[in-house]
Amino acid sequence: MEKIGVYVCHCGTNIAGMVDVQEVAEWAASRLKVRGVVIGREYKFMCSSLGQELIEKDIKELGLTRVVVAACSPHLHENTFRTACKRAGLNPYLCELVSIREQVSWVHTDKDVATAKAMAVVSGGVERVIHQVPLEPMKVSIHPDTLVVGGGIAGIQAALEIADAGYKVYLVEREPSIGGHMAQFDKTFPTLDCAACILTPKMVQAGTHPNIELLTWSEVEKVDGYVGNFTATIRKRARYVKTDLCTGCGICWEKCPKKVVDDVFEAGMGTRKAVYTPFAQAVPRYPVIDRPNCTYFLKGTCKACEKFCPTAAIDFTQEDELITVEVGNIILAIGYDTFDAHRIAQYGYGRLPNVITSIEFERLCNASGPTNGEILLKDGKTKPKAVGIVHCVGSRDKNYNEYCSAICCMQGLKFAHLVHERTGAEVYNFYIDMRTAFKGYEEFYQRVLEEGTHFIRGKVAEVNNAARNKDEEGKLIVQVEDTLVGVQMRIPLDMVILSVALEPRHDAKETAKRFGLSCSADGWFIEKHPKLDPVATMTEGIYIAGCVQGPKDIPATVVQGAAAAARALGKIHAKEIALEPFRASVTEAQCSGCRICNDLCPFNAILFHEDKMVSEINAALCQGCGTCVAACPAGAISGTGFSNEQVLAQIEGLLLLNVDKNAVPV
């Protein structure tokens, strides 16, 4: 029989004001003596050091083997009491904290009823703790290498932090160069720093860092394992360029006769060749051959690049390479895609010339873009005299995406400023609200206001070219209600820029599945806790950073990249981590191999051994939800901490079936 100590906390008057704590303690000591309770105490504040000492003393002097504390919610002090037990030499998992505050004294109004319920709750706790077994947290070793998926600013930041700390990083990027969306921008708000100027030093650092292995033009195909012990299979796609010989001189793309529209980096506004690097400052500088568009692969002729390459680096026979890496942590930073503005037919995107998206406008503004940084109309020569910027295209809209994309207001202001600066045109910003929350943002808004930008509060109804008078002929007419004055307006413009929503990557859901993560209904990856743990996920060892978690600006992205790196480094530094021991395990002898449990686990923690015809649970992957425990028809799976015996016993205790009816009545 166990020796159980019951401690009832007053919590000042929080509990004692409604529950007769002394009565409960005495009741436990007498009526549950038959169950093993050897002492029942009450104290003003059990969580205080004196309170804890009471427990520790009793463990040592009375040889307690189990402890029940009736106080506040276990979410507050479970650890406190467990640690106290540990200090006294009792396994911390042999301590049970039952709530008689949040669930009794604070929610009921009748003292007798509340006291009686507190007794039942204590009784349930006693029965449960009898069936508790000593548990040890599981230790798992951590491989020091890290996999960072996504080479945008988030991934680059994370990779640099980890590499600078002295550990190896594999930085995988699906495009030929790292840099992500930020490399496409011209200026960044609110400082109007040139995006490339602040990004390329980091790109170069990442490209030359001895601890970073850059795997561009590559994708992760498969991930197995668990925290500290992941195995990733990465496909390095064939570049058809020998990177050990290539100097990045650029002769190949100069000589290549095949031009294609670049709809990735140039967002469809410019062209590139079939052999190319996405932009001049690409890291690494090795080009790739776009096989579906290469004359040689299509027709067997040309080979101009090979002919002119001074180092014989072109290799049409190259094949994809599959490599496997072992890592301890993974950081996912795959970024975002933009909303397809074709979906809003009334804005005329794709139909009316000079209606462009934000990314397309960034390319126009960029000095190395298709117009060398000049803001020009589709004809390639005319400067616009009136430009409209439409906010919230595809955001904050029940028909498309309900969320706010966080950056479009600042982006719209940035565009307004650039248009003023480079064209002197009249600028109209059509907005619903101005969201300029962070450092320097509101001041930037004021500045743009002072530059003479026209702000019209109203959701643009349509962009059309049906002119009604001479002034409107040949123009794009924006129809909008200025809701601040309540007037319908028709504004003739030369160019309309649509601030399109940020959306998850089109293949985000597949990617999430590959890593065993989940996405919200919108498609953003789910963080462990939206307020207190935004870079961790439900899977230990896998972190997320940047827009993959939700739309955000560059500073927030950089912060998340660094945060994820810090988490990974913490684990690496600790060399091994302890996992909570609430796991399920299969008793092999009782398992009949029915495999009902196999498909129930969302963490893929249950394996089936074909040779022995039994299932086994990988304790490191198991998160302890207990679904398989409940499902096993043979009862062959037990869940530590929440075993069947414990719960069934707790039910009996709560229903007072265990009470010694003959003990001295209280």
Place this chain on the structure above:
Amino acid sequence: MNNNDTFEPVIIGFTCNWCSYRAADLAGTSRTKYAPNVRLIRLMCSGRLDPTFVFKALANGADGVMITGCHPGECHYIEQNYKALRRFHLMRRTLQGLGVEPGRVKLVWASAAEGAKFAREVTSFVEEVRALGPLNWGAGENGPVTAYHSTRQEALA
């Protein structure tokens, strides 16, 4: 449990550690009052709910059982509350076959922020069970519960 003549049902409630248990905690910190007839058991997930628990509770004196968990789509373990949902429906039909009114078992989704909802659900469920009257399943001289107790007392002696 108390002295007046109205029947006071005893209800066992299962909560999940991440959402509904925290909802109960929130009801507590907000001092939202609700009926005292429910005694809660904490599980890690509603998916842990073994139908045996429900049968045990009802057979041992509970008049009703309330099962709570995270909203579908919000389960901490991703999708286990769907499994709880499936089990719940099957279990309720089984109970009905055994002569237990389906109204004695209820499934409620409550997120960690829904303390008020938790309290409301408890109170309304208590009334629903009160209207059904005491279950007294297995009570009586030769009923399984009485027999169980006599064998147990022998064992404890």
Place this chain on the structure above:
Amino acid sequence: MKEYAYFPGCSLEKLAVSYHTSTLETSKKLGVKLKELDDWNCCGSTAYFHIDELLAYTLTARNLAIAEKTGLDVVAPCSACFKNMFFTAVHMKKDPDLAEHINFALEEDDLNFSGNIRIRHVLEMFAQDIGAEEIKSKVTHPLEGIKVAPYYGCQILRPRKDHEETENPHYFEELLSAIGANPIEYSLKTRCCGGSLIISSRIAALSMVRNLLECAINQGADVIATACPMCQVNLECYQQSVNQEFGTQLSIPILYFTQLLGLALGVPKKKLGIGKELVSASPVLAAL
């Protein structure tokens, strides 16, 4: 042989009789049988729904019930009739209480509507049910060189019925291409013509008509094709009023798409009611 129950609607009896005859002629040519509903009544148009919703629904439902008795899908040439019928059926399906009330009244006439038939607009029937391919194969006199503005109007598209495209549909253009005509890029093709505002708020409606005419003319149309008698009347009969009001000199023929379709299928002009319009289409059609 496709068969439909045919609901002409009040305006096709007199004012828009050319729409009526051209619809019948063209469907005959394409082997589609249109059986006019027996003892049909007015659909209530716009006005009635603003006076008494329940009675208005019932009025329309009576036509639906008569159509359901024939077991055929019902087709209507007028966008307002079409819209009223379609959404009466939708509301009756969504609201069993409404359906009960309506069917209770219809019982008097031994009628009942259970929502088992489809309701189509004549333009949908030609452009989608029959299809551009089928029509193209039967064209004998393609309307070469004639630039047509495809004017959908608004009530055929809005409120949205399903997931179809309401801002930038293409089926009218496809139909016009199939008959050899040249559908122009018409920026206001889904814009309202003003409807009955022409009576209650004349200047506002005239302004709307003006925009539609000007845009079509500026975008190069020779003729505007419509699919609704209200649109046709507003656009054609008020051109003079528009010019008087705004000092413009707009003039463009407005024909029903079925008239153009009939021409392409070799139906004689007289049978299509061509030659009776206020703004003559002869100069445009002379080329044929």
